[in-house]
Amino acid sequence: MPTRKRSVTIQDVAKASGVSVSTVSRVLNGKVDVADDTQDRVLAVIGKLGYTSNLAARSMRSRKKNLIGLVVPDIGFPYSIEIMKGINQAIAESAYDLLVYTTGDVHKSGAASHEQHYVSLLNNSLTDGVIIVASAAADFITDAPIVAVDPHVVKPNYPSVQGTNYQGSLEIMNYLLSLGHQRIGFICGRPEIGSAGRRLLGYRDALSSAGIEVDENLIVPGDFTTPSGHERGVQLLSMENPPTAIFAANDQSAIGVYQAADELGLRIPDDLSVVGFDNISEAKYLGLTTMDQCLADMGYVAIQMLIQLIKNETLEKQIHKISTKLVVRSSCRALTGSV
Amino acid sequence: MPTRKRSVTIQDVAKASGVSVSTVSRVLNGKVDVADDTQDRVLAVIGKLGYTSNLAARSMRSRKKNLIGLVVPDIGFPYSIEIMKGINQAIAESAYDLLVYTTGDVHKSGAASHEQHYVSLLNNSLTDGVIIVASAAADFITDAPIVAVDPHVVKPNYPSVQGTNYQGSLEIMNYLLSLGHQRIGFICGRPEIGSAGRRLLGYRDALSSAGIEVDENLIVPGDFTTPSGHERGVQLLSMENPPTAIFAANDQSAIGVYQAADELGLRIPDDLSVVGFDNISEAKYLGLTTMDQCLADMGYVAIQMLIQLIKNETLEKQIHKISTKLVVRSSCRALTGSV
DNA sequence: TTGAAAGCGCTAACAG
DNA sequence: CTGTTAGCGCTTTCAA
Numbered sequence: 001m002p003t004r005k006r007s008v009t010i011q012d013v014a015k016a017s018g019v020s021v022s023t024v025s026r027v028l029n030g031k032v033d034v035a036d037d038t039q040d041r042v043l044a045v046i047g048k049l050g051y052t053s054n055l056a057a058r059s060m061r062s063r064k065k066n067l068i069g070l071v072v073p074d075i076g077f078p079y080s081i082e083i084m085k086g087i088n089q090a091i092a093e094s095a096y097d098l099l100v101y102t103t104g105d106v107h108k109s110g111a112a113s114h115e116q117h118y119v120s121l122l123n124n125s126l127t128d129g130v131i132i133v134a135s136a137a138a139d140f141i142t143d144a145p146i147v148a149v150d151p152h153v154v155k156p157n158y159p160s161v162q163g164t165n166y167q168g169s170l171e172i173m174n175y176l177l178s179l180g181h182q183r184i185g186f187i188c189g190r191p192e193i194g195s196a197g198r199r200l201l202g203y204r205d206a207l208s209s210a211g212i213e214v215d216e217n218l219i220v221p222g223d224f225t226t227p228s229g230h231e232r233g234v235q236l237l238s239m240e241n242p243p244t245a246i247f248a249a250n251d252q253s254a255i256g257v258y259q260a261a262d263e264l265g266l267r268i269p270d271d272l273s274v275v276g277f278d279n280i281s282e283a284k285y286l287g288l289t290t291m292d293q294c295l296a297d298m299g300y301v302a303i304q305m306l307i308q309l310i311k312n313e314t315l316e317k318q319i320h321k322i323s324t325k326l327v328v329r330s331s332c333r334a335l336t337g338s339v
Numbered sequence: 340m341p342t343r344k345r346s347v348t349i350q351d352v353a354k355a356s357g358v359s360v361s362t363v364s365r366v367l368n369g370k371v372d373v374a375d376d377t378q379d380r381v382l383a384v385i386g387k388l389g390y391t392s393n394l395a396a397r398s399m400r401s402r403k404k405n406l407i408g409l410v411v412p413d414i415g416f417p418y419s420i421e422i423m424k425g426i427n428q429a430i431a432e433s434a435y436d437l438l439v440y441t442t443g444d445v446h447k448s449g450a451a452s453h454e455q456h457y458v459s460l461l462n463n464s465l466t467d468g469v470i471i472v473a474s475a476a477a478d479f480i481t482d483a484p485i486v487a488v489d490p491h492v493v494k495p496n497y498p499s500v501q502g503t504n505y506q507g508s509l510e511i512m513n514y515l516l517s518l519g520h521q522r523i524g525f526i527c528g529r530p531e532i533g534s535a536g537r538r539l540l541g542y543r544d545a546l547s548s549a550g551i552e553v554d555e556n557l558i559v560p561g562d563f564t565t566p567s568g569h570e571r572g573v574q575l576l577s578m579e580n581p582p583t584a585i586f587a588a589n590d591q592s593a594i595g596v597y598q599a600a601d602e603l604g605l606r607i608p609d610d611l612s613v614v615g616f617d618n619i620s621e622a623k624y625l626g627l628t629t630m631d632q633c634l635a636d637m638g639y640v641a642i643q644m645l646i647q648l649i650k651n652e653t654l655e656k657q658i659h660k661i662s663t664k665l666v667v668r669s670s671c672r673a674l675t676g677s678v
Numbered sequence: 679t680t681g682a683a684a685g686c687g688c689t690a691a692c693a694g
Numbered sequence: 695c696t697g698t699t700a701g702c703g704c705t706t707t708c709a710a
Contacts, residue, residue, distance in 0.1 A: 007459070007463040007482050050455070050459075050480050052455075052456055052459030052460055052463060053460070054399070054463055054464045055395070055460050055461070055463075055464045055465055056394070056395040056396070056398045056399040056464035056465060057395070057399055057464070059395045060393070060395040060396055060399065074427060074431075075414075075423050075424075075426075075427050075437075075439070076423060076424035076425075076426075076427035076428060081420050084414050084415055085415035086415075087414075087415075088413060088414050088415030088416075088441065089415060091441070091442075092413075092442075097440065097441065097442050098414075098439075098440070098441045098442075099438060099439070099440055100414070100437075100438070100439035100440075100441070101436065101437070101438055101439075102427065102430070102436065102437045102439070103430075103431070103436050103437075116389070116391075117391055120346070120389075120391035121391055121392075121394050122394070124346040124391060124393055124394075125393045125394045125395035125396065126394055126395055126465075141389055143346050
């Protein structure tokens with residue numbers, strides 16, 4: 001049974017080692033102006049009493065916290081996970097620790113006002129800066145720097161890391177159009193995610209440029225998962241006048257379409273072209289090119305930027321572009337290109 | 340550019356609405372003994388000023404925080420991710436928010452003393468309770484309840500959620516032995532993870548029971564990833580006297596072995612049997628049974644237990660067992676069983 | 679129904 | 695080198 005007791009404070013340590021609280025505080029913060037034997041004595045007492053500093057009290061007084069906040073709506077969602085992988089790595093390489101705040105539900109916290117709330121919650125008290133993922137807000141009021149990963153707004157009033165989703169979408173559409181496809185299905189990503197919206201925009205614009213009218217029936221909702229790709233793939237391919245190519249918003253969905261095509265006896269790429277964005281975990285096993293690091297890269301870069309900002313104490317309204325690569329699936333062989 | 344300004348405090352709100360701080364505090368905490376018009380006035384000011392309560396100051400004074408802490412060494416690691424998926428879902432269904440604390444590196448925080456530190460950090464100040472993943476410590480001193488997921492220690496002095504790894508390992512080994520295998524390779528999981536160790540123990544014990552001497556060359560390190568499975572698979576299969584079956588510590592590794600076998604022209608299961616534990620993402624696509632929810636379940640249950648403990652304010656030294664399922668890969672068809 | 683005042687545990691001047 | 699003291703922003707008695 002874990003020992004449950006009133007927590008040890010700096011006062012207890014001070015008393016037990018016969019010094020004042022400020023001396024203990026000095027030892028705690030590695031100040032140099034402490035006599036060696038005093039320091040040793042205090043350290044010994046700290047160890048014996050099992051003292052841990054009170055995070056709340058500490059961050060209330062001191063400017064530097066060595067803590068970076070991350071606000072994500074949903075840590076269990078593949079999209080967030082990929083980003084967090086990159087963030088995690090950058091954190092591991094840095095002197096900062098990471099505090100992730102989540103409400104567990106993308107819908108609870110999607111609203112801009114909620115985001116502002118969580119950002120303030122962390123930045124006004126605990127952290128030196130925060131990363132916000134898939135932010136819907138155009139502006140933030142905050143004490144410390146903030147960097148957004150894949151914000152909904154294209155030109156936000158804060159530093160951000162974005163993928164070249166619109167460009168990538170245009171290029172992949174042009175590729176499909178160059179193959180002669182006229183009816184191209186589109187499986188959307190989550191509507192809350194800005195990058196997914198930009199891919200859709202690229203889809204529409206590419207068709208318009210090619211003089212092809214957009215058939216709204218060919219645009220179906222999705223949520224970045226393989227099951228949804230499967231379901232929507234079946235839906236599209238069972239249409240009276242089915243598409244000859246499908247553009248899935250990400251690779252997870254594309255895998256689902258692949259399954260759907262399999263089931264319906266369609267061969268890829270002879271009967272159907274399928275393209276997808278992003279990241280696939282088992283790509284190598286499937287004989288495809290290794291996975292796209294785009295999201296992880298975004299997370300990694302975001303932390304780098306944030307640390308830079310924390311050090312400089314400036315807030316540049318900078319946008320860092322990460323090239324969104326695309327994967328064209330063709331019968332277990334892949335054409336890849338950086339878009 | 341984000342507005343960077345001195346954060347709005349309860350004092351500012353009080354001043355602006357012409358009441359005292361205590362009244363604002365009452366409104367903030369939804370106390371009933373506030374005149375309606377006062378409340379409205381204060382609320383309006385809070386909205387206008389964009390006030391957010393200071394988490395640090397707040398949790399320093401009040402007992403209930405509606406916040407659950409999660410201590411994970413490495414959030415980018417597949418093992419942690421699966422657990423977090425379950426945790427995330429349980430949090431979404433609860434009234435609590437989640438605060439994840441990580442150092443970004445499994446090696447930094449693996450030591451028991453570090454864990455104690457992080458647990459205290461959260462539990463003594465910010466959170467109502469914490470979940471600790473893959474804990475190495477046998478005991479914890481903490482103000483609030485704690486629940487461990489997959490601790491290293493089998494019978495820890497705190498509540499925990501554990502998988503039936505030893506049992507599962509025994510059974511799968513007995514299955515392989517019953518097929519007539521005498522030389523069975525074993526690809527380890529991460530050495531820091533207790534459950535991985537228990538699988539290895541099952542491997543050894545099953546062989547001993549069958550009267551087969553353990554060949555230490557057949558036991559190779561791994562880290563739960565597909566690349567490591569691949570590498571170790573090649574290593575094992577290139578031995579002078581290679582194994583006829585390989586037991587990978589989890590399914591990610593098993594996929595790697597599968598690749599290795601492919602490359603070396605071995606057919607499964609005719610030339611080689613491969614078994615793996617845990618979770619695979621593209622299982623369905625590969626024609627295998629859907630993924631094993633074991634880790635996510637553990638996370639989910641852990642939160643449930645913790646909330647229970649927080650409400651009861653008791654600390655039971657309870658162990659919740661989650662059945663670890665196993666997947667036997669046989670040439671893209673799967674035998675599954677609950678162990 | 680409200681305000682004044684006392685701290686929560688800590689850090690940071692400011693004296694010695 | 696060390697102790698005293700004044701708060702950080704908040705909740706919570708205790709009076710009014």
